[in-house]
Amino acid sequence: MPSLFDTSHGWESDLPGDQLTLPHSRAVAVFRQGGKNDGTFTVLDVTSGQSLWKTRVKGPGLMSALSVTVNGKDYLVASASGAKGADVASKGREVTTIDIFPARATGDDVKPAHHLELDGDGAVAYGGGGLLVTLDDDVVMTVDPATGATKKYDLHKMKPPAGECKLCFASTKAVAVTPRGPLLATDTQPRGHYWVPGAWSSGTLTTDSEHKVFIAPVKDSLVAQWHDEGAANDTWAVLDPATGRVRAKVDCAPDQHVTADDSKGATLSANGRYLVRSHTAFDLKKGTGRCFEETDRDKPVHLTGVTDDGVAFGVGASTAAQADPRVTIDLATGRVKAGDYVETPFGDYAGYGLFWDDSTDTMVAYPHAQ
Structure with missing residues (x-):
């Protein structure tokens, strides 16, 4: 642990x-x-x-x-x-x-x-x-x-806003629920067009001429990613579901091959302050974010959880000596430390971490160390 x-x-x-x-x-x-x-x-x-x-x-x-x-x-x-x-005579x-x-x-x-x-x-x-x-x-x-x-x-x-999706022929899908109604999407491989009818649309987020964005729900928040024309990096952001406005954002190296399925471990801390998804982490109180993607200098970290205190859990790049090494990250400083553990809590709140032990089919709860 x-x-x-x-x-x-x-x-x-x-x-x-x-x-x-x-x-x-x-x-x-x-x-x-x-x-x-x-x-x-x-x-x-x-x-x-x-x-x-x-x-x-x-x-x-x-x-x-x-x-x-x-x-x-x-x-x-x-x-x-x-x-x-x-019954015997009716299919019901x-x-x-x-x-x-x-x-x-x-x-x-x-x-x-x-x-x-x-x-x-x-x-x-x-x-x-x-x-x-x-x-x-x-x-x-x-x-x-x-x-x-x-x-x-x-x-x-429920068609996309005029001018944002000139060549959309794919079917519309509902991907989340917001306070203003369903978040709809079309042409979402990997970036597409998103809108909440009568409220907001993803086309206001980016300068990309095709207005294409990637949005995925994490609990009751929305994580978005897009690439502005002429920009060196991608933008990652957490959006307010009611308005589509950016609550926190960060620029990350592009071409991370993000997909809708790349969300294992996506977590919002119980107090609602910290959010982690894939290689990104956000402090929603400060409106800031950090990237832990692979660069010319850094190895990638895939984040798998976060506590109310801003301690994130993750998996680093495999080495010859260790496959999928575990790490912990202090989101206040961005410092990544090697961790001597295997299990990550599936829940952390009220001062306790919840773990699942596959070997004994047992749920275990441990308190935070003082």
Whole structure:
């Protein structure tokens, strides 16, 4: 483990299932799929491992679960799609169910704050500012987890702003949820055109004549990358989802072959100050960023996590003596130090780091060292 953590004490859990972080609630959930279109949430206090609450959820098909944070509040979401009312004579109708739970509750049979039943076979995802439900190629729906309110959008009718995408023939996709509606994208390989209808568009970010930008959600923030005409470097930035304005930015060496899938380890610290993605790190309080890409002088570092105190975890360039060496980075100074550890926490908040031990199928929590 990184030396940041005191491994002499802590707690562990062998509950089987998927671990879901709840950073603003000092809790972590475990979701276990059942055998008959059901599943179970068990929520544990992150500082003690004590069980806070649990519940069983059922749906019309195989259950899946995720945790979402919107406006500083955590929610657990269970969803499933399948046929309702099917019997020996009828195929029934396809529905998607969504059950939304506040992260903090008590008891052994907690009821959802909101239960939704939507027509159609939908895919439910965390869109940053809410839930994003893809119903088919041209229709999506957003869901506010606080109220359960839904809004449907026909993507076929939502074209890019005039003048920004003269030769766009690709289909429009919804890639995130913002406070002003869905963030839409088209022609996104690797840079494309993004816009929130009636609010803002990516064309205002760059001087590139084709207005092409790369944008990806990280929790409830947006990370963007573009290359201005005549510039020596790429620009990386964190955007305000409501306005598209730059909150923090940094120039990095170009041609890093960035793709939408290059986001393993992308993390926003629990206090919302630090964000890391790929080889970039941002301090949103100061509006600054740092690059850890490969240059003529420096080896690359891929960042995999960050704490509230601005300590980032990462993987350095392999050497003949060591494959994928671990490092820690002080984001205040940019100093990279070799780390004598293997495991990186999948969550870090409330003074504890959460780890998964593959060898024992155990979740382990260790406090920060004093």
